[in-house]
Amino acid sequence: MATEDPAKITAQLVELRVEHRDLDQAIERLAADLQADELALKRLKKRKLRIKDMITALESRLIPDLDA
Template identity: 45%
Template sequence: MTEEEMRKRLAMLKVEHRDLDIAIAALVETGGPDQLQVARLKKRKLSLRDQMAIIEDYLTPDIIA
């Protein structure tokens, strides 16, 4: 995967992460009984965050001070 592809993937992950945040907030606001769905969305959101961290670590050069 090239650096440009990684940057595009990172941008897509950030959008999906933001969308999940909005979806979770909407479910919580409605007070629906579907806590299982909220838990699944939160788990997916954490997975996205982990993937973003891996890509960001790869894209950020190590600087020795």
């Protein structure tokens, strides 16, 4: 497996964290609206969870494998 560029991974992490934060704010605004579309709210929450999983996966790629 080829060595991945940590700078590219870090840049992806920054973008995903910004998107995750933005989704969090959008979810809060939508949840505060009494006439909010529940389906849209669920989709935003699912997308936020997928982004969180992507962030976790990228963070684990930055940690070097250690031979035990």
